[in-house]
Amino acid sequence: MTEALERQLEEMTAELLDRYEELTVLYELGASLASEFDVDRIAEIAVRRAAEATGAGKGIVALEREDGLYAAALLGAVRLTPGGLTEYVARTGRELLLHEDEPGPDGVARDVADGAVLSVPLAPPGDASPLGALTLATKTNGGRFSAGDAKLANAVASQLAAAVYRSRLVSSLRATEAVRRELEIAAGIQRTLLPSAPPAVEGAEIAALCMPAANVGGDYYDFVVDGDGRVSFVIADVAGHSIGSALMMAMARSILRRELAEGNDPASVLGATNGALFDDLVRSALFLTVFCARFDPATGLLEYANGGHNPPLVRRSGGGHVELDADGAAVGILRDVDFEPGALALDPGDTLLLYTDGVTEAIGPDGEQFGEERLRATFGDLRPQELVDTLYSASRAHAGVGSAQGDDVTLVAVRREETA
Structure with missing residues (x-):
């Protein structure tokens, strides 16, 4: 070699x-x-x-x-x-x-x-x-x-x-999955805080719908019926739709239900809620818009107060809409607020509609909002359940097929019926 x-x-x-x-x-x-x-x-x-x-x-x-x-x-x-x-x-x-x-x-x-x-x-x-x-x-x-x-x-x-x-x-x-599980648990808990079904009240037909944009949301509605057959109801919207918003809404629910159960008028209910939540809302950099009302089907009297929320609409049985507006800042904005009491008589066949801004602020492909004009045009002579379903569908159709829901949507409809 x-x-x-x-x-x-x-x-x-x-x-x-x-x-x-x-x-x-x-x-x-x-x-x-x-x-x-x-x-x-x-x-x-x-x-x-x-x-x-x-x-x-x-x-x-x-x-x-x-x-x-x-x-x-x-x-x-x-x-x-x-x-x-x-x-x-x-x-x-x-x-x-x-x-x-x-x-x-x-x-x-x-x-x-x-x-x-x-x-x-x-x-x-x-x-x-x-x-x-x-x-x-x-x-x-x-x-x-x-x-x-x-x-x-x-x-x-x-x-x-x-x-x-x-x-x-x-x-x-793993972190994402853990957060997803926590959100699912929070969403499940939040769903239990909403009414399972509207109350059956003689002289009134009621329907409601709440669709959060995320797993947890900042919208809320509730009903409380007293011993005289009067029904109090509330619709509210905490800024944002995060876990923090949902937690604040849970706190607000406890206070609102307590005040309503004690038979306080709507303006007093909002005043007590603002007083109880103001410091917590300020620390959390959140605020709460809320509309509270009490309806007596026997007399048709509707008492209400508004804390910076979208003014509800009443459609008269003969046609035409009435906007319910009353002075009052959103809860958590000012420490001392005077909530203006309002009142209106509902006739048989009149329908009250409460909604959150997720309905009117739904944005279409052209950048235009659904808006109050379309809301009024869609708010026809419909039964409460049909009304909330129709309005939600119209809002989503305006946003476009397949588009993500940008905000929580809540609708409550109350119609006065003839009583014996």
Whole structure:
């Protein structure tokens, strides 16, 4: 065998051994990371394996997060230097291989003052920015990092980046699922706070509909019937449709029901509600619009008060609409509010409609709102259930087929009937 052939065989053998070592390291690393989802633990495993394979005495895994770059794992007496080599590689995505005492790029400090340094970026799947960097330093034999070391470090970094990306994705999905479950629970609780069905009241026909834009909403309606057959009802809208809005609405419900059950007139009910909720609403940066009324089917008398809510409409049996307006600020805007009492007589066949702004402010494809004019045009001589269903359908049709509902929608209709 010639000397040239022997050298060639030796080189091939060495290359095969290097390749075998690389595959062994990557296989063992992959097996270690497969069932691990703690990001810092993943980084610790990777830097230790990379250091063992390349003969490095020190190592750093730096990862990006919302508050900046941090050291997820450190091996040996080393630290992450602000503005250093590791940060440079993490931010630029450029590999660095420096021999002992070889300076880095201008203005970039060494994370390790002595020895050779090899730093490679952690490139996630796709074309996203680097997740951080893997830095190895100070060969235990005092030598230099080779091109083979750099190749191995890049392979480790690739597996590490994929594991970190997977872990963060899993954590995000778990958090999203947890929030979804919490929202479903909150939505279920909120639905139980609404009446299961309108009350059966002699001399009145009542229907209601409430459709939140999200899992939980800020709209609310309720009915309370007293011993004299009078029915009190309320419709309200807390700004927003978040969990905070829903919690505030639950608080408002307790106060409103208490005041209505005590037989207080609508203006007094709103005054007590504002007094009880004002501080909480201010701290939460929320406010509540609410309309409260009490109706006596026997006499047709409708008493009402308005706290900054959309003025309800009454459609007379002979045609024509009457707007019910009364002075009063939204609950939570002013500490001291005088709610103006209002009254109107309903004749048999007259229908009262209460609604939230989710109906009139539904926006069509052309950017135009459904508006009060369309509301009045749709508010014809319909029975209460048909009326609320028709208005909701008309509002959604205006917004466009398949469009997302932008706000909570609540409708309440009360019609006076003839009594024996």
